[in-house]
Amino acid sequence: MKIITMYFFLIVFLFQTIHAQENGKSGSPYFMIQGDSGVEAFPLLSTSVDVNITGPIADVVVKQSYKNDGTVPIEAVYVFPASTRAAVHHMEMQIGERRIIAEIKEKQKAQQIYVEAKEEGKRASLLQQHKPNVFQMNVANIMPGEEINVILKYVEFIIPENQSYRFIYPTVVGPRYTNHTEEESSFEQNPFMRAGNSPTYTFDINVGINMPFPIIDIGSKSHTTDINYYSASFAEVQLAASEIYGGNRDFVLEYNLSGAAIASGVHTYDTGSEKFFLCQVEPPDLDYKPEINAREFIFVLDVSGSMHGFPLDVAKELMRNLLNQMRPTDRFNILFFSGGSFALNPASIEATQSNIQNAFFQMESYSGSGGTQLLPALRKALSFPKQEGYSRSFVIVTDGYVAVEEATFNLIANSLGDANFFTFGIGSGVNRYLIEGMANVGRGIPFIVTEQKHARKEARNLKRYIESPVLTDIEIKGSNIEILDVIPEKTPDLLAERPIYYFGKYKGGANSSFIISGMSGTEKWTKTLELPLPSADNDVLPFLWAREKIRLYDDFNTVNTQEYRIREITALGLEYNLLTKYTSFVAVDQTPVTENSSDTRQVKQPLPLPQGVSDLAVGFEMDIEEMIFDGEVISEVEVIVECEDKMMKKISEAILETYLSDLHQMDIVELIGLSIELEIHPGGKVEVKNRDNTSLEQLLKTIEQGLQAIGFMNNEPIELKISIFSL
Known part of the structure; x- marks a missing residue:
């Protein structure tokens, strides 16, 4: 009889928490534990958001307020989400009446400036991007009793679908698992609150919508809101007072325009050295019926x-x-x-x-x-x-x-x-x-x-x-105009009810137009849009063009990591003042507030679990690999608990044995949908009677689920040895 042995190490949540905080090596999320009573544990006081939507563009201002109610200086660290299309172009730090405008720097340079300021006892803030939708804010040397505000500004392009607009403001980063073990900054290693607990900080959002057509059907499926119409095409949406702690789920606002219209047309802006455009075309009416394959x-x-x-x-x-x-x-x-x-x-x-x-x-x-x-x-x-x-x-x-x-x-x-x-x-x-x-x-x-x-x-x-029918072979050309740096470079096939859009630069202007064409089945489709004069109201177009360029180069293009691409993204971030993977915002108040920077304690703002997510999302992970072995029939499984703490070992064995003993034949059928005959022995040995490997694989998954209970009861590492005996 051949014996195949697999070892699974369950480092349960409390052990992970202590290990992560002391050694900084764990890349996994963990539950918050209360530390020194003199250190502020929840430095984020509030997040308030003001949004102005004009046509397809959202202009967003985010205010994060941090306060130290402890007795020692702190460095607040807050990981927060963002839209995947957000072009962050401004950051400032407010201390009382003073405003310090942040500068965009190469990431390593920004980190160096921040660390030096922190060590010199100066107030400083650093905004970094971990992922296109995950940012991190560090605010150093917040003194006891002091409040510091950080202001972020970003713009976002909203793409309607099915003639409906949807604005999303993400509010919380869910727990992530990673294989990182090296000593480096990792946003995944962050404390979380227990499921069902409300955020410790308040949340507020105000959205103004100004469209070229009458607005209808405004509403939020995620939050309770108050809506006021000031005209047929201008409305304001405010978060209801009851949602003050609603920052545990994404804010989603949907609205439609009268007659199922969308904001089509061309928007232009002239910086003096470059001319930018945004061209958006309503979905074409494709009347042919495509052949639907099996x-x-x-x-x-x-x-x-x-x-x-x-x-x-x-x-x-x-x-x-x-x-x-x-x-x-x-x-x-x-x-x-x-x-x-x-x-x-x-x-x-x-x-x-x-x-x-x-x-x-x-x-x-x-x-x-x-x-x-x-x-x-x-x-x-x-x-x-x-x-x-x-x-x-x-x-x-x-x-x-x-x-x-x-x-x-x-x-x-x-x-x-x-x-x-x-x-x-x-x-x-x-x-x-x-x-x-x-x-x-x-x-x-x-x-x-x-x-x-x-x-x-x-x-x-x-x-x-x-x-749906598809528009293929789509392209954009200019009449009496030179088009440059168009994004997307190659237009993908377009499913019906989705608009066509382009960002780009151009030269020329008088009596010019854009011509967009494609194939609808065997028929040619063409749309011509006149080029308007540049408007100062479109001053966000450079940010949006650069963000789309970065999105093309970096967000989903992970195969090509050549230095050239990194230099291009860095150059775009520096030239257009944008937060990227390789550029960060840093702000420093040059007046020192503490002489001994070693007194400053770093505090990671605990995050709420997203609404509806259970505690099982945080704590530990045990992988049960495939249990099917070619040419072998599994006859027995033995689960052995090993732990240095003898009392914990006995408790864990008792829980495990109780769980296994409760798995009677009908329970197993109900749990995994398959029949499997077992004989339970003391100590966790499970003898498989009918030798059904597929059923056994499913059973091991249910055992894994039962073992989750052990992980939430102790602070000792437990080794579970699973021996599989096969003929």
Whole structure:
């Protein structure tokens, strides 16, 4: 009998917290613990946001207020999210009546300036970008009783879909898992509050909307708001007073224009040395009906710990709608993933009612546990044999709480073939960079589903997109004008109900126009737009053009990491005063406030878990790899608890044995949807009677879920040795 032994190290949340704070080596999130009573633990006092939306452009001002209610100087560290399209072009620090305007510097230079100011006892602030949607603010030497405000300004281009506009202000960064172990700054290593706890800071947002057409149907599905109309085309939206602690979920505002119009046209701006334009064209009316090929759908469903509870309920409702709308001629497969992965079938199967019902049955057996091993799951899904004569689409359903964006984009780009990737972000504070990036690289569309009641609508949107006519071979040309640095450089095929847009520079101007053309089936489509005179009101166009250029070079282009590309992005950030991966904002008050900088304590602002996310998203991760071994039949599994703390060892063994002993035959069928005969022995040994490897793999996942309880009860590292005996 061959013995295969696997070791899993569970470093539970309290141990992780202490280890991370003392050694700074852990890259994982952890729960907050109360430290020195003299040190301010929650330095962020409030976040207030003012938004002015004019046409397709949002101008946003964010005010973060920090206060030290402790007895020693502190350095506040706050990790916060941003829109993936935000062009951050201004930062200032306010101390009483003084305003210190931040300067944009190369990242390493900005860090050096900040550290030197901190060590010299000066107040300073540093804004850095970790990801296109994750920023970090450091504010040094906040004295006891002192309040410091930091102001950020950014602009964002809003792209309407289905004739509907949506403005999103992200409020919280969900926990991320990473393999980082080196001693470096890592935003993933951040304290979190327990599930259900409100943020310790207040949140307020005010949005003014000024459009060229009458506004209708303004509303927020995420927050309660008060809406005032000052004219048919100008309205103001304010957060209701009851939402003062509503910073635990993204603020989402939707609005439509009368007659399903969108703000089409050309906007121009002249800096004196360069001329910029934004050209946006309403979706063309494509009246031909495309041929709909037989389709194969590979669903990749996240059932990890962060999806436990509400998010997984939303995902299941979405999956029910996605599966029910398939045609009988379609084929499908589902890959469930957490720390490991389990395929519904080795290859895709027909979308018959019996197969769909079996998929529902299997899906209901998952309740959310374990880590989020997205990359191995995608590799496995991509390896599924492709059905000849079928158009393949991958549909990924996840909250995106992992820090493997770049590697994921690379994998999709290098394995794409003729397939498309559609993504569904699940929850109130998803990782939009990952969700949008996978769809962008995979030539698909991203969707966000925040509640179960929205699942059917978003499932129908996917169906409509797939079956919609497409405008192909799209290009832009100029008449009596020279067009330069156009973004996108190559226009992708356009699904119906999405506008065409271009950012760029131009030379010339008098009696000039843009000509946009494409193919609608076999018919040529053309649209001509006259070039207007430059307007001082469009002074944000340089920021937007540069941000789109950076997005093209950096956000999703992770394959090419040549020094040339880094220099280009750095140069764009410095020239156009933009926050990038390689440029940061730094502000220093030159008046020292403390003589001994060693007294300053660093405090990381604890973050709330996104609304609906459980504690299982934070703490530890145990990976159970595939349990299927070629040519071998597994006959026995033994789980042994090893821990230096003898009392903790006994407690853990008791919990484990109790859990295993409760797994009676009918319970197992209900839990995993499959029958498996077991004999439970003292100490955690599980004898497999019917030698069903697939059932065993599922059972180990439920054991993993039960072991989550151990991790929340102790502060000692526990080693769980799982021995698999195979014939």
